[in-house]
Amino acid sequence: MKKYLMTPGPTTLPEDVLSIMAHPIIHHRTKEYQEINQRVNEGLQYIFSTQNPVFTLASSGTGAMETAVCNLLSSTDKAIAIIGGKFGERWAELCKAYKIEVNIFEVEWGIPIDMDRLREAVRATKPALLFATLCETSTGMLFDIKAISELCQEEGVMLVVDAISGLGADPMPTDEWGVDVVVSGSQKGLMCPPGLAFLSMSQKALEKASKSDLPKYYFSIPKAYKAYQKNDTAFTPAITLVRALSCAIERIKKEGLQNLIRRHSILAEATRLGIEAIGLELFPKNPSNAVTAVKVPEGIDGKKLVKLMKDGYGVNFAGGQGHLEGKIFRVAHLGYCDKFDVIVALSCIEMALSDLGYSFTKGRAIESAEKIIKQLACSIG
Amino acid sequence: MKKYLMTPGPTTLPEDVLSIMAHPIIHHRTKEYQEINQRVNEGLQYIFSTQNPVFTLASSGTGAMETAVCNLLSSTDKAIAIIGGKFGERWAELCKAYKIEVNIFEVEWGIPIDMDRLREAVRATKPALLFATLCETSTGMLFDIKAISELCQEEGVMLVVDAISGLGADPMPTDEWGVDVVVSGSQKGLMCPPGLAFLSMSQKALEKASKSDLPKYYFSIPKAYKAYQKNDTAFTPAITLVRALSCAIERIKKEGLQNLIRRHSILAEATRLGIEAIGLELFPKNPSNAVTAVKVPEGIDGKKLVKLMKDGYGVNFAGGQGHLEGKIFRVAHLGYCDKFDVIVALSCIEMALSDLGYSFTKGRAIESAEKIIKQLACSIG
Numbered sequence: 001m002k003k004y005l006m007t008p009g010p011t012t013l014p015e016d017v018l019s020i021m022a023h024p025i026i027h028h029r030t031k032e033y034q035e036i037n038q039r040v041n042e043g044l045q046y047i048f049s050t051q052n053p054v055f056t057l058a059s060s061g062t063g064a065m066e067t068a069v070c071n072l073l074s075s076t077d078k079a080i081a082i083i084g085g086k087f088g089e090r091w092a093e094l095c096k097a098y099k100i101e102v103n104i105f106e107v108e109w110g111i112p113i114d115m116d117r118l119r120e121a122v123r124a125t126k127p128a129l130l131f132a133t134l135c136e137t138s139t140g141m142l143f144d145i146k147a148i149s150e151l152c153q154e155e156g157v158m159l160v161v162d163a164i165s166g167l168g169a170d171p172m173p174t175d176e177w178g179v180d181v182v183v184s185g186s187q188k189g190l191m192c193p194p195g196l197a198f199l200s201m202s203q204k205a206l207e208k209a210s211k212s213d214l215p216k217y218y219f220s221i222p223k224a225y226k227a228y229q230k231n232d233t234a235f236t237p238a239i240t241l242v243r244a245l246s247c248a249i250e251r252i253k254k255e256g257l258q259n260l261i262r263r264h265s266i267l268a269e270a271t272r273l274g275i276e277a278i279g280l281e282l283f284p285k286n287p288s289n290a291v292t293a294v295k296v297p298e299g300i301d302g303k304k305l306v307k308l309m310k311d312g313y314g315v316n317f318a319g320g321q322g323h324l325e326g327k328i329f330r331v332a333h334l335g336y337c338d339k340f341d342v343i344v345a346l347s348c349i350e351m352a353l354s355d356l357g358y359s360f361t362k363g364r365a366i367e368s369a370e371k372i373i374k375q376l377a378c379s380i381g
Numbered sequence: 382m383k384k385y386l387m388t389p390g391p392t393t394l395p396e397d398v399l400s401i402m403a404h405p406i407i408h409h410r411t412k413e414y415q416e417i418n419q420r421v422n423e424g425l426q427y428i429f430s431t432q433n434p435v436f437t438l439a440s441s442g443t444g445a446m447e448t449a450v451c452n453l454l455s456s457t458d459k460a461i462a463i464i465g466g467k468f469g470e471r472w473a474e475l476c477k478a479y480k481i482e483v484n485i486f487e488v489e490w491g492i493p494i495d496m497d498r499l500r501e502a503v504r505a506t507k508p509a510l511l512f513a514t515l516c517e518t519s520t521g522m523l524f525d526i527k528a529i530s531e532l533c534q535e536e537g538v539m540l541v542v543d544a545i546s547g548l549g550a551d552p553m554p555t556d557e558w559g560v561d562v563v564v565s566g567s568q569k570g571l572m573c574p575p576g577l578a579f580l581s582m583s584q585k586a587l588e589k590a591s592k593s594d595l596p597k598y599y600f601s602i603p604k605a606y607k608a609y610q611k612n613d614t615a616f617t618p619a620i621t622l623v624r625a626l627s628c629a630i631e632r633i634k635k636e637g638l639q640n641l642i643r644r645h646s647i648l649a650e651a652t653r654l655g656i657e658a659i660g661l662e663l664f665p666k667n668p669s670n671a672v673t674a675v676k677v678p679e680g681i682d683g684k685k686l687v688k689l690m691k692d693g694y695g696v697n698f699a700g701g702q703g704h705l706e707g708k709i710f711r712v713a714h715l716g717y718c719d720k721f722d723v724i725v726a727l728s729c730i731e732m733a734l735s736d737l738g739y740s741f742t743k744g745r746a747i748e749s750a751e752k753i754i755k756q757l758a759c760s761i762g
Contacts, residue, residue, distance in 0.1 A: 003405075010406050010620060021402035021621060024384075025391050025574055027697050058576050059440050060616040063599045070596070097598040187617065193406055195439050195576050195619030215451070215596060217478040218444045235441040236568065238576030239391060240402060240622070316408050 001314040008291040010187040011335035020247045043249030050174035054200040055224045058238040061164040061185030064197035068160045069094040071209040071221040077128035085136035086321045110139045110284040122155045135166030138321045140293030141284035149177045169264035169290035180205045191248040191335040195241045264289035267333035270372035274346040274365035291332045302326035308352045315348040339373035382695040389672040391568040392716035401628045424630030431555035435581040436605045439619040442545040442566030445578035449541045450475040452590040452602040458509035466517035467702045491520045491665040503536045516547030519702045521674030522665035530558045550645035550671035561586040572629040572716040576622045645670035648714035651753035655727040655746035664709045672713045683707035689733045696729040720754035
């Protein structure tokens, strides 16, 4: 059976990104690798829309989140973590691991932030740092980072954004919005295998990192920055994955960042319209372009649905996490994803729902999506 | 020009290890990946010669060293780090990063440890942990881990060994020698790309890790162990690299661990005899099977020699690090390395030395090596 990966990371990889990993390994202290490293650093600045350095770590995305925490905070600092899902929780867990006093700003999963309440919390806590999430992968919710960043600038608080699943899919103009630190990972919108994590750091953030008293070594930004300035890395880089990234970056540059985001936006809209056309409800109030979280209809067992789509049809979707287990399923349209991937996803959802006795007009999801995806003539290389 | 990689990491990769990385990505929460994960975990136990769990991290080798430090020590613990080269120094730097009181046990680079002096230091310091190195990559020196482990057991001190470059090349029977923690990396004897790090942990070490008060999250052993017991990983694994590792492990199992070490031992001996046959001197007193460090002869510029071999002949050797810069060069015979790799290395050394005016009987290095490598009939798959 042909298999399809519709999970919000890892995502399907383009053939050229895959095949470059089969090239003979090269040493990282060579001109050849230095050229790749420089192209990757510049390419990441383009994708992050920033003039700030973007550091590449050999780790999962969590490694870059930890790097932000243990470099940007000092032991007497306070922080606020906005939590509206499983990945927001990680910011708070990371702060606690370093014994940082963290004020948890709870937001109902899938619901936008009450900005007045956030401002009150910031004024009451006077934190050094605020941690937010662009696309909360567990709920498919897109947070209003632009508004959060404005608030942070007005209140003089540094902002760190987890854009692990959102980068490349949702707009994240780092410098335009004035976000100090943006974190991401390789296996989402960047069409690479897991194993690389990234973070961009403003001058203000770099300065703060140079003074932090929290312990670190592998994740030390002062070490990483020193190496970065010499077009080097502090530790042996994951050469194969960086090469794959270099290939993926060329693809993104060719498509253009605006087209990349437009493509994700159209795929997401087509998915949502298809989903709604057969009477299903979206979970989040403000959905991301990266992943669409759908409420499992009454009377259907959500875990059974996801299992059926995977084992019966070969299409791997993500289920719900935490208290949403069995209650939602998530359709990623992220990375190397084009119009017919949405059609495959919707067709699979139709067939599996039908198998489980859900009543709807068959073909309606596809029909609705087709109207939208026609806009995507030939955008992806 | 055909290029040859003779550096002690990254090392040349077998074609099947390379090509498996070009296979379509799979999700890590699937039966298919769980089977790979389990095979890898069991294979690592075989290579580490241990019944202890061996954890795989998405990081460079330094990440696993840091994992040992921040999980096995608590803030009031003392440690001893044996330093006889650049990588020994890293243990001390890591302890200092976590404000651990570390007694530095200096050993002249390339010289064996005075065990009586080490015992005195252990008795005077009463450390919780002793950090040692199997093969010190910067000098090619092999340390007597068996004797150090006996001493540690007699004195009731936990031992952590950096076997990053030594594992697979030099004997490292973890359980037989009673070593609590052994650290390694993917891009050396394991014939994989950089980006994965490993550490094995005895029950005693796991217990100590469960009580450590040092901050960590991504490198948390309690988190890793909890996931390990469910054949899972705490964070998204570097799927592509783990698959490459799974392929390399099959190779190692097919060759057999004893044959693997015997092969490295013969290649190392052939290299040493070749080197000495043209009047060159080895740097370390007790050389490792992984890498041979050679003193640059009087009157020859070591940096020029390494550059000439790389740019003029296409063979990438490592030079000296720290105060050995320009004074030694290092020939790796590590990982996917067979008899004619040694011939290529020695032939390149002969030609480059001749270019730089060093006087010797040409062909003598090859002739001496050939006598030894004949023993390697068809050991590598």
